Amino acid sequence: MNLQKLRLGQLKPADGATTVGDVHFPKVKLLLPFDGSSGATSTTDSSNTVNTITFNGNAQISTTQSKFGSSSAYFDGTGDYIDAGGSSLRPVCDSGDFAVEFWFYQDSRPDYASLITNYGTGNGGWALYINSLSPNQLYWWHYNGSGWVYLNSSQGTRTTVTLDTWHHVAVTRSGNTWRLFLNGTQEDTITDSNNITAGNGAVFSGLRLGTINAGLQYAFHGYIDDVRITNGDARYTSNFTPPTTAHLTSAGDVNKHIVVNSDADGVAIGTGGISQARIAKAWVNFNGTSTVAIRESYNISSLADRGTGLYSLNLSTALSSAECAGAGSGTDQDTGTDTTQRNRMVTIIPESTSLVYVNGFDTSGNADDVEIATAIIFGN
Secondary structure, three states, X not given: OOOOOOOHHHOOOOOOOOOOOOOXXXXXXXXXXXXXXXXXXXXXXXXXXXXXXXXXXXXXXXXXXXXXXXXXXXXXXXXXXXXXXXXXXXXXXOOOOEEEEEEEEEOOOOOEEEEEEOOOOOXXXXXXXXEOOOOOEEEEEEEOOOOEEEEOOOOOOOOOXXXXXXXXXXXXXXXXXXXXXXXXXXXXXXXXXXXOOOOOOOOOOOEEEOOEOOOOEOOOEEEEEEEEEEEOXXXXXXXXXXXXXXXXXXXXXXXXXXXXXXXXXXXXXXXXXXOHXXXXXXXXXXXXXXXXXXXXXXXXXXXXXXXXXXXXXXXXXXXXXXXXXXXXXXXXXXXXXXXXXXXXXXXXXXXXXXXXXXXXXXXXXXXXXXXEEEEEEXXX
């Protein structure tokens, strides 16, 4: 067989596929396209999290206005709101990189209009809303444990939000840098190394669109479409062109990929969007006799000999769940023709999110050291 190196530029999708897709889709924790018939009071979260979405007051799906598709969420400004998710979604922006983004269309200007928040009461949480008093501009605030931190409040570009127009808004965190964008242009940026103090979940457990806190204050009048929250990636760190189509989901040919995934140091090939579970989280090739040592590995910090036919592997970066899967193989280096002396059975047993056991056996099923062993681990 004549094997040749394949350059990355030679990779191309199969017939009928496309390389278009959202490589960060596994990090999306909320995705609300608000598709549906006019007057509907339910919708589906298109992220893999599949959060429960609850319409309250007169909040409903409307076909009067939409940024993409044929509908959006409508709020009449009299206390309507939509609650998304529960306690697992509430801290989605509290630490690490994130991006909160969506389209909105404001019909009228109250003094304040809350777009999305996890603020309940007291000191804690965050909110993104419109302040019509100075003048009609977007701003964000969060509580970082010692005080309230603001984007685009007393500083920043503070662009006036025009009525009856679709606007794209994004708030992002990349490291210690926080940014607010309006229609792809940065309005303001601040530096804050602190995490957000968790919002009080006594009022509502997840996130809320359309109003803020128990008093249903700051009611928004208008339409919201294509809400997306990404946890683990800021997406935008400089000016950008706002999306020209609805945010991608994991369904359909549009997400057939051949993509180099920088998060996993490998190439992911998928038909339903990139799933981190499809990519090996760790692998190792090691000497299992004499001086036990790693030959080559990925995401393995150490190897230990635990006795005859038993080895332990410590992962450099832990999995999110110990419910993982693995496969292994083993052989000795006997170059003779007796293959029964060369093959070894290897099993993988996850002990925790960062510890995996490798067991070696001879062809009779007895525990036995493996001269050359390999193991690969898949999981979340």
